[in-house]
Amino acid sequence: GAGATTRIAARLAAPGHAVGVDISAPLLERARASTAAEGVANAAYECADAQVHPFPADAYDVVVSRGGVMFFEDHAAAFRNLARALRPGGRLAFVCPQPPGPHSPEARTLALFARLVDEEPGAEAVAARTAMASLSDPDRVREVLAGYEEVTVEPVTVEAVWGRDVPDAVEFLLSRYPGGALPASRLAELEAALRPYATDRGVRMRAGVWLVTAVRP
Ligand SMILES: C[S@@+](CC[C@H](N)C(=O)[O-])C[C@H]1O[C@@H](n2cnc3c(N)ncnc32)[C@H](O)[C@@H]1O
Structure with missing residues:
Protein backbone atom coordinates (compact mmCIF):
# COMPACT_ATOMS: atom_id res chain seq x y z
CA GLY A 1 0.00 0.00 0.00
CA ALA A 2 1.23 3.49 0.80
CA GLY A 3 3.61 2.20 3.48
CA ALA A 4 1.59 2.75 6.67
CA THR A 5 2.22 -0.77 7.98
CA THR A 6 5.85 -0.75 6.81
CA ARG A 7 6.50 2.43 8.81
CA ILE A 8 4.89 0.91 11.92
CA ALA A 9 7.00 -2.23 11.45
CA ALA A 10 10.18 -0.21 10.93
CA ARG A 11 9.60 1.78 14.12
CA LEU A 12 9.02 -1.44 16.09
CA ALA A 13 11.99 -3.19 14.47
CA ALA A 14 14.61 -0.46 14.99
CA PRO A 15 17.56 -0.88 14.97
CA GLY A 16 16.48 -3.64 12.55
CA HIS A 17 14.73 -2.70 9.32
CA ALA A 18 11.51 -3.25 7.38
CA VAL A 19 10.93 -3.80 3.65
CA GLY A 20 7.54 -2.91 2.18
CA VAL A 21 6.45 -4.81 -0.93
CA ASP A 22 3.66 -3.85 -3.31
CA ILE A 23 2.93 -4.33 -7.01
CA SER A 24 1.73 -0.74 -7.36
CA ALA A 25 4.48 1.72 -8.34
CA PRO A 26 2.33 4.85 -7.67
CA LEU A 27 1.51 3.62 -4.13
CA LEU A 28 5.19 2.98 -3.45
CA GLU A 29 6.04 6.49 -4.63
CA ARG A 30 3.66 7.77 -1.95
CA ALA A 31 5.14 5.32 0.55
CA ARG A 32 8.68 6.53 -0.09
CA ALA A 33 7.65 10.20 0.15
CA SER A 34 5.80 9.70 3.48
CA THR A 35 8.65 7.61 4.88
CA ALA A 36 11.18 10.35 4.05
CA ALA A 37 8.86 13.07 5.39
CA GLU A 38 8.40 11.21 8.67
CA GLY A 39 12.15 10.62 8.97
CA VAL A 40 11.87 6.82 9.11
CA ALA A 41 15.37 5.81 8.01
CA ASN A 42 15.13 2.01 8.42
CA ALA A 43 12.33 1.30 5.90
CA ALA A 44 12.81 0.45 2.22
CA TYR A 45 10.37 -0.51 -0.51
CA GLU A 46 10.36 -2.97 -3.40
CA CYS A 47 7.94 -2.96 -6.30
CA ALA A 48 7.32 -6.68 -6.71
CA ASP A 49 4.73 -9.45 -6.82
CA ALA A 50 5.09 -10.95 -3.35
CA GLN A 51 3.77 -14.30 -4.64
CA VAL A 52 6.80 -15.01 -6.80
CA HIS A 53 9.45 -12.38 -5.95
CA PRO A 54 12.84 -14.06 -5.32
CA PHE A 55 13.29 -12.70 -1.79
CA PRO A 56 16.61 -13.62 -0.19
CA ALA A 57 16.16 -17.00 1.53
CA ASP A 58 15.98 -17.27 5.35
CA ALA A 59 16.45 -13.50 5.52
C1 LIG B 1 -6.03 -3.10 0.68
S1 LIG B 1 -4.38 -2.67 0.22
C2 LIG B 1 -3.57 -2.75 1.81
C3 LIG B 1 -2.32 -1.95 1.84
C4 LIG B 1 -1.57 -1.91 3.19
N1 LIG B 1 -1.26 -3.23 3.70
C5 LIG B 1 -2.32 -1.10 4.23
O1 LIG B 1 -2.85 -1.66 5.17
O2 LIG B 1 -2.39 0.13 4.08
C6 LIG B 1 -3.84 -4.12 -0.66
C7 LIG B 1 -2.53 -3.92 -1.41
O3 LIG B 1 -2.04 -5.17 -1.88
C8 LIG B 1 -1.31 -4.96 -3.07
N2 LIG B 1 -1.13 -6.25 -3.73
C9 LIG B 1 -2.10 -7.04 -4.27
N3 LIG B 1 -1.55 -8.16 -4.77
C10 LIG B 1 -0.21 -8.09 -4.52
C11 LIG B 1 0.91 -8.97 -4.81
N4 LIG B 1 0.75 -10.12 -5.43
N5 LIG B 1 2.14 -8.58 -4.41
C12 LIG B 1 2.32 -7.39 -3.77
N6 LIG B 1 1.32 -6.53 -3.49
C13 LIG B 1 0.07 -6.88 -3.85
C14 LIG B 1 -2.18 -3.96 -3.80
O4 LIG B 1 -1.43 -3.26 -4.80
C15 LIG B 1 -2.64 -3.05 -2.65
O5 LIG B 1 -1.82 -1.91 -2.49
Missing part, protein backbone atom coordinates in the same frame (compact mmCIF):
# COMPACT_ATOMS: atom_id res chain seq x y z
CA TYR A 60 13.48 -12.10 7.46
CA ASP A 61 12.29 -12.52 11.05
CA VAL A 62 8.67 -11.52 10.43
CA VAL A 63 6.25 -11.16 7.49
CA VAL A 64 3.20 -8.95 8.11
CA SER A 65 0.30 -7.95 5.89
CA ARG A 66 -2.75 -5.82 6.58
CA GLY A 67 -5.38 -6.64 4.00
CA GLY A 68 -3.01 -7.67 1.20
CA VAL A 69 -2.63 -11.46 1.02
CA MET A 70 -6.21 -12.22 -0.03
CA PHE A 71 -5.37 -10.69 -3.42
CA PHE A 72 -2.90 -13.50 -4.20
CA GLU A 73 -3.99 -15.65 -7.14
CA ASP A 74 -2.32 -18.84 -5.90
CA HIS A 75 -2.34 -18.51 -2.13
CA ALA A 76 -0.56 -21.77 -1.32
CA ALA A 77 2.34 -21.02 -3.69
CA ALA A 78 2.57 -17.41 -2.47
CA PHE A 79 2.73 -18.43 1.20
CA ARG A 80 5.41 -21.02 0.30
CA ASN A 81 7.41 -18.22 -1.33
CA LEU A 82 7.05 -16.06 1.80
CA ALA A 83 8.03 -19.01 4.02
CA ARG A 84 11.24 -19.34 2.00
CA ALA A 85 12.06 -15.71 2.80
CA LEU A 86 11.53 -16.26 6.55
CA ARG A 87 14.29 -17.68 8.70
CA PRO A 88 13.42 -20.98 10.46
CA GLY A 89 11.27 -19.97 13.44
CA GLY A 90 10.33 -16.73 11.67
CA ARG A 91 6.76 -15.51 12.10
CA LEU A 92 3.93 -14.68 9.71
CA ALA A 93 1.00 -12.45 10.76
CA PHE A 94 -1.75 -11.00 8.63
CA VAL A 95 -5.29 -9.69 8.77
CA CYS A 96 -7.91 -10.44 6.12
CA PRO A 97 -11.69 -9.90 6.01
CA GLN A 98 -14.16 -12.19 7.76
CA PRO A 99 -17.34 -12.82 5.81
CA PRO A 100 -19.23 -9.56 6.53
CA GLY A 101 -22.19 -10.07 8.91
CA PRO A 102 -25.42 -9.80 6.89
CA HIS A 103 -26.67 -6.70 8.72
CA SER A 104 -23.44 -4.86 9.46
CA PRO A 105 -23.01 -1.33 8.06
CA GLU A 106 -19.94 -2.57 6.19
CA ALA A 107 -21.90 -5.41 4.56
CA ARG A 108 -24.76 -3.08 3.58
CA THR A 109 -22.35 -0.56 2.04
CA LEU A 110 -20.33 -3.20 0.22
CA ALA A 111 -23.52 -4.84 -1.06
CA LEU A 112 -24.73 -1.49 -2.38
CA PHE A 113 -21.36 -0.86 -3.99
CA ALA A 114 -21.36 -4.36 -5.52
CA ARG A 115 -24.82 -3.76 -6.95
CA LEU A 116 -23.81 -0.39 -8.42
CA VAL A 117 -20.64 -1.86 -9.92
CA ASP A 118 -22.43 -4.95 -11.24
CA GLU A 119 -24.79 -2.70 -13.15
CA GLU A 120 -21.74 -1.32 -14.96
CA PRO A 121 -19.52 -3.39 -17.25
CA GLY A 122 -16.27 -4.42 -15.56
CA ALA A 123 -15.29 -8.05 -15.04
CA GLU A 124 -12.19 -6.89 -13.12
CA ALA A 125 -14.39 -5.43 -10.39
CA VAL A 126 -16.16 -8.75 -9.90
CA ALA A 127 -12.80 -10.57 -9.80
CA ALA A 128 -11.50 -8.15 -7.18
CA ARG A 129 -14.59 -8.64 -5.03
CA THR A 130 -14.12 -12.41 -5.21
CA ALA A 131 -10.49 -11.91 -4.14
CA MET A 132 -11.56 -9.89 -1.08
CA ALA A 133 -13.45 -12.94 0.20
CA SER A 134 -10.85 -15.53 -0.84
CA LEU A 135 -9.49 -16.08 2.70
CA SER A 136 -12.71 -15.50 4.64
CA ASP A 137 -13.03 -19.20 5.54
CA PRO A 138 -10.59 -20.19 8.37
CA ASP A 139 -10.39 -23.75 6.98
CA ARG A 140 -9.16 -22.31 3.71
CA VAL A 141 -6.61 -20.18 5.59
CA ARG A 142 -5.26 -23.30 7.34
CA GLU A 143 -5.15 -25.17 4.02
CA VAL A 144 -3.04 -22.53 2.24
CA LEU A 145 -0.69 -22.32 5.26
CA ALA A 146 0.00 -26.07 5.14
CA GLY A 147 3.78 -25.58 5.33
CA TYR A 148 3.60 -23.49 8.52
CA GLU A 149 3.24 -24.49 12.19
CA GLU A 150 1.28 -23.06 15.12
CA VAL A 151 -1.38 -21.55 12.86
CA THR A 152 -3.94 -19.44 14.76
CA VAL A 153 -6.98 -17.70 13.29
CA GLU A 154 -8.64 -15.26 15.72
CA PRO A 155 -11.65 -13.01 15.08
CA VAL A 156 -11.01 -9.31 15.76
CA THR A 157 -13.49 -6.46 15.43
CA VAL A 158 -11.91 -3.24 14.25
CA GLU A 159 -13.20 0.20 13.51
CA ALA A 160 -12.05 0.47 9.93
CA VAL A 161 -11.35 3.92 8.49
CA TRP A 162 -12.59 4.06 4.90
CA GLY A 163 -11.34 7.55 4.14
CA ARG A 164 -10.70 11.05 5.53
CA ASP A 165 -14.16 12.11 4.36
CA VAL A 166 -16.95 10.79 2.10
CA PRO A 167 -15.29 11.60 -1.29
CA ASP A 168 -12.03 10.07 -0.04
CA ALA A 169 -13.91 6.90 1.05
CA VAL A 170 -15.57 6.65 -2.37
CA GLU A 171 -12.17 6.98 -4.04
CA PHE A 172 -10.83 4.23 -1.77
CA LEU A 173 -13.72 1.91 -2.66
CA LEU A 174 -13.21 2.51 -6.35
CA SER A 175 -9.46 1.88 -6.03
CA ARG A 176 -10.15 -1.45 -4.30
CA TYR A 177 -12.18 -2.57 -7.28
CA PRO A 178 -10.14 -1.80 -10.38
CA GLY A 179 -12.41 -1.24 -13.37
CA GLY A 180 -15.23 -0.17 -11.06
CA ALA A 181 -15.60 3.39 -12.34
CA LEU A 182 -19.13 4.68 -11.76
CA PRO A 183 -21.22 7.43 -13.37
CA ALA A 184 -22.11 10.49 -11.27
CA SER A 185 -25.63 9.34 -10.32
CA ARG A 186 -24.34 6.10 -8.87
CA LEU A 187 -21.49 7.87 -7.08
CA ALA A 188 -24.10 10.09 -5.41
CA GLU A 189 -25.96 7.00 -4.18
CA LEU A 190 -22.76 5.61 -2.70
CA GLU A 191 -21.90 8.93 -1.05
CA ALA A 192 -25.33 9.02 0.57
CA ALA A 193 -24.81 5.51 1.99
CA LEU A 194 -21.43 6.47 3.47
CA ARG A 195 -22.49 9.84 4.92
CA PRO A 196 -23.99 8.44 8.19
CA TYR A 197 -20.55 7.04 9.08
CA ALA A 198 -18.59 10.28 8.49
CA THR A 199 -16.97 11.60 11.70
CA ASP A 200 -14.36 14.26 12.36
CA ARG A 201 -11.88 11.34 12.49
CA GLY A 202 -12.83 9.99 9.08
CA VAL A 203 -15.49 7.64 7.68
CA ARG A 204 -15.60 4.80 10.24
CA MET A 205 -17.37 1.45 10.21
CA ARG A 206 -16.98 -1.58 12.43
CA ALA A 207 -15.71 -4.59 10.56
CA GLY A 208 -14.71 -8.16 11.41
CA VAL A 209 -11.30 -9.43 10.35
CA TRP A 210 -9.30 -12.58 11.00
CA LEU A 211 -5.95 -12.12 12.70
CA VAL A 212 -3.86 -15.02 11.42
CA THR A 213 -0.48 -15.97 12.86
CA ALA A 214 1.89 -18.82 11.96
CA VAL A 215 5.49 -19.90 12.34
CA ARG A 216 7.89 -21.15 9.67
CA PRO A 217 9.24 -24.52 10.86
Whole structure:
Protein backbone atom coordinates (compact mmCIF):
# COMPACT_ATOMS: atom_id res chain seq x y z
CA GLY A 1 0.00 0.00 0.00
CA ALA A 2 1.23 3.49 0.80
CA GLY A 3 3.61 2.20 3.48
CA ALA A 4 1.59 2.75 6.67
CA THR A 5 2.22 -0.77 7.98
CA THR A 6 5.85 -0.75 6.81
CA ARG A 7 6.50 2.43 8.81
CA ILE A 8 4.89 0.91 11.92
CA ALA A 9 7.00 -2.23 11.45
CA ALA A 10 10.18 -0.21 10.93
CA ARG A 11 9.60 1.78 14.12
CA LEU A 12 9.02 -1.44 16.09
CA ALA A 13 11.99 -3.19 14.47
CA ALA A 14 14.61 -0.46 14.99
CA PRO A 15 17.56 -0.88 14.97
CA GLY A 16 16.48 -3.64 12.55
CA HIS A 17 14.73 -2.70 9.32
CA ALA A 18 11.51 -3.25 7.38
CA VAL A 19 10.93 -3.80 3.65
CA GLY A 20 7.54 -2.91 2.18
CA VAL A 21 6.45 -4.81 -0.93
CA ASP A 22 3.66 -3.85 -3.31
CA ILE A 23 2.93 -4.33 -7.01
CA SER A 24 1.73 -0.74 -7.36
CA ALA A 25 4.48 1.72 -8.34
CA PRO A 26 2.33 4.85 -7.67
CA LEU A 27 1.51 3.62 -4.13
CA LEU A 28 5.19 2.98 -3.45
CA GLU A 29 6.04 6.49 -4.63
CA ARG A 30 3.66 7.77 -1.95
CA ALA A 31 5.14 5.32 0.55
CA ARG A 32 8.68 6.53 -0.09
CA ALA A 33 7.65 10.20 0.15
CA SER A 34 5.80 9.70 3.48
CA THR A 35 8.65 7.61 4.88
CA ALA A 36 11.18 10.35 4.05
CA ALA A 37 8.86 13.07 5.39
CA GLU A 38 8.40 11.21 8.67
CA GLY A 39 12.15 10.62 8.97
CA VAL A 40 11.87 6.82 9.11
CA ALA A 41 15.37 5.81 8.01
CA ASN A 42 15.13 2.01 8.42
CA ALA A 43 12.33 1.30 5.90
CA ALA A 44 12.81 0.45 2.22
CA TYR A 45 10.37 -0.51 -0.51
CA GLU A 46 10.36 -2.97 -3.40
CA CYS A 47 7.94 -2.96 -6.30
CA ALA A 48 7.32 -6.68 -6.71
CA ASP A 49 4.73 -9.45 -6.82
CA ALA A 50 5.09 -10.95 -3.35
CA GLN A 51 3.77 -14.30 -4.64
CA VAL A 52 6.80 -15.01 -6.80
CA HIS A 53 9.45 -12.38 -5.95
CA PRO A 54 12.84 -14.06 -5.32
CA PHE A 55 13.29 -12.70 -1.79
CA PRO A 56 16.61 -13.62 -0.19
CA ALA A 57 16.16 -17.00 1.53
CA ASP A 58 15.98 -17.27 5.35
CA ALA A 59 16.45 -13.50 5.52
CA TYR A 60 13.48 -12.10 7.46
CA ASP A 61 12.29 -12.52 11.05
CA VAL A 62 8.67 -11.52 10.43
CA VAL A 63 6.25 -11.16 7.49
CA VAL A 64 3.20 -8.95 8.11
CA SER A 65 0.30 -7.95 5.89
CA ARG A 66 -2.75 -5.82 6.58
CA GLY A 67 -5.38 -6.64 4.00
CA GLY A 68 -3.01 -7.67 1.20
CA VAL A 69 -2.63 -11.46 1.02
CA MET A 70 -6.21 -12.22 -0.03
CA PHE A 71 -5.37 -10.69 -3.42
CA PHE A 72 -2.90 -13.50 -4.20
CA GLU A 73 -3.99 -15.65 -7.14
CA ASP A 74 -2.32 -18.84 -5.90
CA HIS A 75 -2.34 -18.51 -2.13
CA ALA A 76 -0.56 -21.77 -1.32
CA ALA A 77 2.34 -21.02 -3.69
CA ALA A 78 2.57 -17.41 -2.47
CA PHE A 79 2.73 -18.43 1.20
CA ARG A 80 5.41 -21.02 0.30
CA ASN A 81 7.41 -18.22 -1.33
CA LEU A 82 7.05 -16.06 1.80
CA ALA A 83 8.03 -19.01 4.02
CA ARG A 84 11.24 -19.34 2.00
CA ALA A 85 12.06 -15.71 2.80
CA LEU A 86 11.53 -16.26 6.55
CA ARG A 87 14.29 -17.68 8.70
CA PRO A 88 13.42 -20.98 10.46
CA GLY A 89 11.27 -19.97 13.44
CA GLY A 90 10.33 -16.73 11.67
CA ARG A 91 6.76 -15.51 12.10
CA LEU A 92 3.93 -14.68 9.71
CA ALA A 93 1.00 -12.45 10.76
CA PHE A 94 -1.75 -11.00 8.63
CA VAL A 95 -5.29 -9.69 8.77
CA CYS A 96 -7.91 -10.44 6.12
CA PRO A 97 -11.69 -9.90 6.01
CA GLN A 98 -14.16 -12.19 7.76
CA PRO A 99 -17.34 -12.82 5.81
CA PRO A 100 -19.23 -9.56 6.53
CA GLY A 101 -22.19 -10.07 8.91
CA PRO A 102 -25.42 -9.80 6.89
CA HIS A 103 -26.67 -6.70 8.72
CA SER A 104 -23.44 -4.86 9.46
CA PRO A 105 -23.01 -1.33 8.06
CA GLU A 106 -19.94 -2.57 6.19
CA ALA A 107 -21.90 -5.41 4.56
CA ARG A 108 -24.76 -3.08 3.58
CA THR A 109 -22.35 -0.56 2.04
CA LEU A 110 -20.33 -3.20 0.22
CA ALA A 111 -23.52 -4.84 -1.06
CA LEU A 112 -24.73 -1.49 -2.38
CA PHE A 113 -21.36 -0.86 -3.99
CA ALA A 114 -21.36 -4.36 -5.52
CA ARG A 115 -24.82 -3.76 -6.95
CA LEU A 116 -23.81 -0.39 -8.42
CA VAL A 117 -20.64 -1.86 -9.92
CA ASP A 118 -22.43 -4.95 -11.24
CA GLU A 119 -24.79 -2.70 -13.15
CA GLU A 120 -21.74 -1.32 -14.96
CA PRO A 121 -19.52 -3.39 -17.25
CA GLY A 122 -16.27 -4.42 -15.56
CA ALA A 123 -15.29 -8.05 -15.04
CA GLU A 124 -12.19 -6.89 -13.12
CA ALA A 125 -14.39 -5.43 -10.39
CA VAL A 126 -16.16 -8.75 -9.90
CA ALA A 127 -12.80 -10.57 -9.80
CA ALA A 128 -11.50 -8.15 -7.18
CA ARG A 129 -14.59 -8.64 -5.03
CA THR A 130 -14.12 -12.41 -5.21
CA ALA A 131 -10.49 -11.91 -4.14
CA MET A 132 -11.56 -9.89 -1.08
CA ALA A 133 -13.45 -12.94 0.20
CA SER A 134 -10.85 -15.53 -0.84
CA LEU A 135 -9.49 -16.08 2.70
CA SER A 136 -12.71 -15.50 4.64
CA ASP A 137 -13.03 -19.20 5.54
CA PRO A 138 -10.59 -20.19 8.37
CA ASP A 139 -10.39 -23.75 6.98
CA ARG A 140 -9.16 -22.31 3.71
CA VAL A 141 -6.61 -20.18 5.59
CA ARG A 142 -5.26 -23.30 7.34
CA GLU A 143 -5.15 -25.17 4.02
CA VAL A 144 -3.04 -22.53 2.24
CA LEU A 145 -0.69 -22.32 5.26
CA ALA A 146 0.00 -26.07 5.14
CA GLY A 147 3.78 -25.58 5.33
CA TYR A 148 3.60 -23.49 8.52
CA GLU A 149 3.24 -24.49 12.19
CA GLU A 150 1.28 -23.06 15.12
CA VAL A 151 -1.38 -21.55 12.86
CA THR A 152 -3.94 -19.44 14.76
CA VAL A 153 -6.98 -17.70 13.29
CA GLU A 154 -8.64 -15.26 15.72
CA PRO A 155 -11.65 -13.01 15.08
CA VAL A 156 -11.01 -9.31 15.76
CA THR A 157 -13.49 -6.46 15.43
CA VAL A 158 -11.91 -3.24 14.25
CA GLU A 159 -13.20 0.20 13.51
CA ALA A 160 -12.05 0.47 9.93
CA VAL A 161 -11.35 3.92 8.49
CA TRP A 162 -12.59 4.06 4.90
CA GLY A 163 -11.34 7.55 4.14
CA ARG A 164 -10.70 11.05 5.53
CA ASP A 165 -14.16 12.11 4.36
CA VAL A 166 -16.95 10.79 2.10
CA PRO A 167 -15.29 11.60 -1.29
CA ASP A 168 -12.03 10.07 -0.04
CA ALA A 169 -13.91 6.90 1.05
CA VAL A 170 -15.57 6.65 -2.37
CA GLU A 171 -12.17 6.98 -4.04
CA PHE A 172 -10.83 4.23 -1.77
CA LEU A 173 -13.72 1.91 -2.66
CA LEU A 174 -13.21 2.51 -6.35
CA SER A 175 -9.46 1.88 -6.03
CA ARG A 176 -10.15 -1.45 -4.30
CA TYR A 177 -12.18 -2.57 -7.28
CA PRO A 178 -10.14 -1.80 -10.38
CA GLY A 179 -12.41 -1.24 -13.37
CA GLY A 180 -15.23 -0.17 -11.06
CA ALA A 181 -15.60 3.39 -12.34
CA LEU A 182 -19.13 4.68 -11.76
CA PRO A 183 -21.22 7.43 -13.37
CA ALA A 184 -22.11 10.49 -11.27
CA SER A 185 -25.63 9.34 -10.32
CA ARG A 186 -24.34 6.10 -8.87
CA LEU A 187 -21.49 7.87 -7.08
CA ALA A 188 -24.10 10.09 -5.41
CA GLU A 189 -25.96 7.00 -4.18
CA LEU A 190 -22.76 5.61 -2.70
CA GLU A 191 -21.90 8.93 -1.05
CA ALA A 192 -25.33 9.02 0.57
CA ALA A 193 -24.81 5.51 1.99
CA LEU A 194 -21.43 6.47 3.47
CA ARG A 195 -22.49 9.84 4.92
CA PRO A 196 -23.99 8.44 8.19
CA TYR A 197 -20.55 7.04 9.08
CA ALA A 198 -18.59 10.28 8.49
CA THR A 199 -16.97 11.60 11.70
CA ASP A 200 -14.36 14.26 12.36
CA ARG A 201 -11.88 11.34 12.49
CA GLY A 202 -12.83 9.99 9.08
CA VAL A 203 -15.49 7.64 7.68
CA ARG A 204 -15.60 4.80 10.24
CA MET A 205 -17.37 1.45 10.21
CA ARG A 206 -16.98 -1.58 12.43
CA ALA A 207 -15.71 -4.59 10.56
CA GLY A 208 -14.71 -8.16 11.41
CA VAL A 209 -11.30 -9.43 10.35
CA TRP A 210 -9.30 -12.58 11.00
CA LEU A 211 -5.95 -12.12 12.70
CA VAL A 212 -3.86 -15.02 11.42
CA THR A 213 -0.48 -15.97 12.86
CA ALA A 214 1.89 -18.82 11.96
CA VAL A 215 5.49 -19.90 12.34
CA ARG A 216 7.89 -21.15 9.67
CA PRO A 217 9.24 -24.52 10.86
C1 LIG B 1 -6.03 -3.10 0.68
S1 LIG B 1 -4.38 -2.67 0.22
C2 LIG B 1 -3.57 -2.75 1.81
C3 LIG B 1 -2.32 -1.95 1.84
C4 LIG B 1 -1.57 -1.91 3.19
N1 LIG B 1 -1.26 -3.23 3.70
C5 LIG B 1 -2.32 -1.10 4.23
O1 LIG B 1 -2.85 -1.66 5.17
O2 LIG B 1 -2.39 0.13 4.08
C6 LIG B 1 -3.84 -4.12 -0.66
C7 LIG B 1 -2.53 -3.92 -1.41
O3 LIG B 1 -2.04 -5.17 -1.88
C8 LIG B 1 -1.31 -4.96 -3.07
N2 LIG B 1 -1.13 -6.25 -3.73
C9 LIG B 1 -2.10 -7.04 -4.27
N3 LIG B 1 -1.55 -8.16 -4.77
C10 LIG B 1 -0.21 -8.09 -4.52
C11 LIG B 1 0.91 -8.97 -4.81
N4 LIG B 1 0.75 -10.12 -5.43
N5 LIG B 1 2.14 -8.58 -4.41
C12 LIG B 1 2.32 -7.39 -3.77
N6 LIG B 1 1.32 -6.53 -3.49
C13 LIG B 1 0.07 -6.88 -3.85
C14 LIG B 1 -2.18 -3.96 -3.80
O4 LIG B 1 -1.43 -3.26 -4.80
C15 LIG B 1 -2.64 -3.05 -2.65
O5 LIG B 1 -1.82 -1.91 -2.49
